[in-house]
Amino acid sequence: MKRFDISVSQRFSRGMTLIELMVVVVVVGVLVAIAYPSYQRQVEQTRRGDGKSMLLTAAQQLERCFTRFHSYTDLGCVVATDIADGMPSQDGWYLITDTAATATTYTLLATPQGGQASDTRCGALSLTHTGARDATGTAPDRCW
Numbered sequence: 082m083k084r085f086d087i088s089v090s091q092r093f094s095r096g097m098t099l100i101e102l103m104v105v106v107v108v109v110g111v112l113v114a115i116a117y118p119s120y121q122r123q124v125e126q127t128r129r130g131d132g133k134s135m136l137l138t139a140a141q142q143l144e145r146c147f148t149r150f151h152s153y154t155d156l157g158c159v160v161a162t163d164i165a166d167g168m169p170s171q172d173g174w175y176l177i178t179d180t181a182a183t184a185t186t187y188t189l190l191a192t193p194q195g196g197q198a199s200d201t202r203c204g205a206l207s208l209t210h211t212g213a214r215d216a217t218g219t220a221p222d223r224c225w
Contacts, residue, residue, distance in 0.1 A: 125200045129224065132175035132191035136208045139164055139177055139189055143210075152184040153210070164189065175206070186210045 139160060146158030154161050160168075164179040174197040181188040191206040193199075204218035206225070216224035 122202075125197065125202070128172070128174045128197045129200065129203060129206070131170045131172045132177075132193070132197075132206050133225065135168075135170035135175060135177050136189050136191050136206060139168070140187075140208055140210075143187055143189075153187045154182050154184055169194070180207075 142160040143153050143158070143164075146155060146161060147153050150157055152158075156162070161179070161182065164177055165182070168177045169175070170177060170191065174194060175191040176194050178190050178192065179187050180190045187210045189208045191208075193205065200218065202218045202220045203216040203224035204221075205216065207215045207217075214225040215221060218224065
């Protein structure tokens with residue numbers, strides 16, 4: 082009867098060891114730990130576009146009202162009453178309000194809502210009748 086020797090290649094091709102599996106898990110964990118915060122920042126930045134877009138749209142509508150009625154707060158101006166009550170942005174990530182409306186001035190504020198409320202870099206975005214842009218977060222110079 083012939084004796085069958087197990088060759089070296091057959092001996093090591095039986096499967097993965099627990100150590101090898103743990104190394105793979107650790108590597109994947111490290112990659113996720115590095116990639117996930119970057120992904121979250123990118124998502125917040127993309128959502129921030131929703132607030133900026135709505136601020137600029139509301140400002141444009143208020144300027145049309147001022148051209149027509151010579152006042153930002155005229156009752157004939159529909160956007161002025163909508164903003165006074167709080168108007169959600171298109172995707173719902175921000176609530177647009179007018180914090181200091183007078184006949185000749187306004188300051189629009191976009192307050193983050195829902196999942197965007199965790200955006201500490203920019204926080205609330207603001208836009209005035211002069212076009213001045215600002216943010217309440219920790220890095221306001223990178224928000225607009």
